[in-house]
Amino acid sequence: MCNQETDYVYEGPFYSVSDVDDICHWCIKNGMATHKYDGEFQDIASCEEVEKREYVDELVHRTPGYMGWQQEVWLSHCGDFCAFEKYVGWEDIKDMLDELDDDLKEISRGYGLSRLELEKALGRGLQGYLFKCVVCGKQ
Numbered sequence: 001m002c003n004q005e006t007d008y009v010y011e012g013p014f015y016s017v018s019d020v021d022d023i024c025h026w027c028i029k030n031g032m033a034t035h036k037y038d039g040e041f042q043d044i045a046s047c048e049e050v051e052k053r054e055y056v057d058e059l060v061h062r063t064p065g066y067m068g069w070q071q072e073v074w075l076s077h078c079g080d081f082c083a084f085e086k087y088v089g090w091e092d093i094k095d096m097l098d099e100l101d102d103d104l105k106e107i108s109r110g111y112g113l114s115r116l117e118l119e120k121a122l123g124r125g126l127q128g129y130l131f132k133c134v135v136c137g138k139q
Helices: 025-029 032-037 053-062 090-111 115-121
Strands: 083-088 128-132
Touching: 025 032, 032 053, 083 090, 090 115, 090 128
Parallel strands: none
Antiparallel strands: 083 128
Protein backbone atom coordinates (compact mmCIF):
# COMPACT_ATOMS: atom_id res chain seq x y z
CA MET A 1 0.00 0.00 0.00
CA CYS A 2 2.68 2.54 1.04
CA ASN A 3 5.62 0.71 -0.57
CA GLN A 4 7.81 1.20 2.53
CA GLU A 5 10.06 -1.71 3.37
CA THR A 6 9.15 -3.57 6.56
CA ASP A 7 9.80 -6.93 8.18
CA TYR A 8 6.45 -6.87 9.99
CA VAL A 9 2.91 -7.16 8.64
CA TYR A 10 -0.24 -7.05 10.73
CA GLU A 11 -2.60 -10.01 10.44
CA GLY A 12 -4.94 -9.28 13.36
CA PRO A 13 -8.55 -8.13 13.35
CA PHE A 14 -9.55 -5.54 10.75
CA TYR A 15 -13.20 -4.85 10.07
CA SER A 16 -13.74 -3.89 6.42
CA VAL A 17 -15.88 -4.85 3.44
CA SER A 18 -12.61 -5.39 1.55
CA ASP A 19 -10.68 -8.62 1.96
CA VAL A 20 -7.36 -7.39 3.39
CA ASP A 21 -4.63 -10.00 3.90
CA ASP A 22 -1.93 -8.00 5.67
CA ILE A 23 -1.16 -4.40 6.54
CA CYS A 24 2.21 -2.84 7.33
CA HIS A 25 2.71 -1.05 10.63
CA TRP A 26 3.38 2.28 8.87
CA CYS A 27 -0.09 2.22 7.28
CA ILE A 28 -1.66 1.41 10.66
CA LYS A 29 0.16 4.23 12.46
CA ASN A 30 -0.63 6.95 9.92
CA GLY A 31 -4.24 5.82 9.34
CA MET A 32 -3.73 5.02 5.66
CA ALA A 33 -5.04 1.46 6.06
CA THR A 34 -8.39 2.49 7.54
CA HIS A 35 -8.75 5.27 4.97
CA LYS A 36 -7.90 3.09 1.94
CA TYR A 37 -10.05 0.12 2.97
CA ASP A 38 -12.75 2.06 4.86
CA GLY A 39 -12.09 -0.20 7.83
CA GLU A 40 -11.54 -0.27 11.57
CA PHE A 41 -9.23 -2.16 13.91
CA GLN A 42 -11.74 -2.21 16.80
CA ASP A 43 -15.49 -2.54 17.09
CA ILE A 44 -16.33 0.63 19.01
CA ALA A 45 -19.40 -1.06 20.48
CA SER A 46 -16.99 -3.41 22.30
CA CYS A 47 -14.84 -0.67 23.82
CA GLU A 48 -15.21 0.82 27.27
CA GLU A 49 -15.89 4.56 27.51
CA VAL A 50 -13.16 7.21 27.49
CA GLU A 51 -13.09 10.96 28.10
CA LYS A 52 -12.00 12.28 24.68
CA ARG A 53 -13.25 11.51 21.17
CA GLU A 54 -9.69 11.60 19.77
CA TYR A 55 -8.86 8.53 21.92
CA VAL A 56 -11.63 6.63 20.12
CA ASP A 57 -10.31 7.75 16.73
CA GLU A 58 -6.77 6.61 17.60
CA LEU A 59 -7.93 3.22 18.88
CA VAL A 60 -10.34 2.47 16.04
CA HIS A 61 -8.25 3.81 13.15
CA ARG A 62 -4.58 3.57 14.18
CA THR A 63 -4.19 0.86 16.83
CA PRO A 64 -3.64 -2.83 16.01
CA GLY A 65 -6.16 -5.13 17.67
CA TYR A 66 -5.81 -8.41 19.47
CA MET A 67 -7.41 -11.78 18.71
CA GLY A 68 -9.91 -13.05 21.27
CA TRP A 69 -11.86 -16.29 21.40
CA GLN A 70 -15.05 -14.28 21.72
CA GLN A 71 -15.76 -10.63 20.93
CA GLU A 72 -12.74 -8.59 21.97
CA VAL A 73 -13.37 -5.87 24.56
CA TRP A 74 -10.94 -2.97 24.76
CA LEU A 75 -10.54 -1.79 28.35
CA SER A 76 -10.17 1.77 29.65
CA HIS A 77 -8.90 3.29 32.90
CA CYS A 78 -8.22 6.87 34.07
CA GLY A 79 -10.31 8.22 31.18
CA ASP A 80 -8.18 6.70 28.39
CA PHE A 81 -7.90 3.34 26.66
CA CYS A 82 -5.46 0.88 28.16
CA ALA A 83 -2.58 -0.64 26.21
CA PHE A 84 -2.91 -4.32 25.36
CA GLU A 85 0.14 -5.96 26.93
CA LYS A 86 -0.05 -9.67 26.09
CA TYR A 87 -1.98 -12.92 26.15
CA VAL A 88 -1.70 -14.60 29.55
CA GLY A 89 -2.38 -17.78 31.45
CA TRP A 90 -2.43 -18.24 35.22
CA GLU A 91 1.35 -18.68 35.43
CA ASP A 92 1.82 -15.26 33.82
CA ILE A 93 -0.37 -13.45 36.37
CA LYS A 94 0.20 -15.41 39.58
CA ASP A 95 2.57 -12.71 40.90
CA MET A 96 -0.04 -9.99 40.19
CA LEU A 97 -2.99 -11.52 42.05
CA ASP A 98 -3.36 -8.65 44.55
CA GLU A 99 -3.44 -6.06 41.78
CA LEU A 100 -5.83 -8.13 39.63
CA ASP A 101 -8.08 -9.29 42.50
CA ASP A 102 -11.16 -7.22 41.57
CA ASP A 103 -10.91 -8.22 37.90
CA LEU A 104 -10.47 -11.90 38.75
CA LYS A 105 -13.54 -11.80 41.01
CA GLU A 106 -15.59 -10.22 38.24
CA ILE A 107 -14.39 -12.78 35.67
CA SER A 108 -15.09 -15.67 38.07
CA ARG A 109 -18.63 -14.40 38.68
CA GLY A 110 -19.22 -13.82 34.99
CA TYR A 111 -18.28 -17.38 34.09
CA GLY A 112 -19.74 -18.96 37.22
CA LEU A 113 -16.33 -20.29 38.29
CA SER A 114 -14.65 -20.50 41.66
CA ARG A 115 -11.18 -18.92 41.93
CA LEU A 116 -9.61 -22.40 41.76
CA GLU A 117 -11.66 -23.29 38.67
CA LEU A 118 -10.58 -20.03 37.02
CA GLU A 119 -6.95 -20.77 37.88
CA LYS A 120 -7.20 -24.20 36.25
CA ALA A 121 -9.08 -22.86 33.22
CA LEU A 122 -6.47 -20.14 32.59
CA GLY A 123 -3.93 -22.90 32.18
CA ARG A 124 -6.01 -25.14 29.95
CA GLY A 125 -8.05 -23.45 27.26
CA LEU A 126 -9.28 -20.17 28.72
CA GLN A 127 -7.15 -17.29 27.41
CA GLY A 128 -6.43 -14.17 29.44
CA TYR A 129 -5.70 -10.73 28.04
CA LEU A 130 -3.53 -8.37 30.06
CA PHE A 131 -4.02 -4.62 29.67
CA LYS A 132 -2.11 -1.76 31.31
CA CYS A 133 -3.38 1.74 32.02
CA VAL A 134 -1.41 4.28 29.96
CA VAL A 135 -2.00 6.94 32.63
CA CYS A 136 -1.34 5.28 36.02
CA GLY A 137 0.29 1.99 34.98
CA LYS A 138 -2.26 -0.29 36.70
CA GLN A 139 -2.59 -3.70 35.08
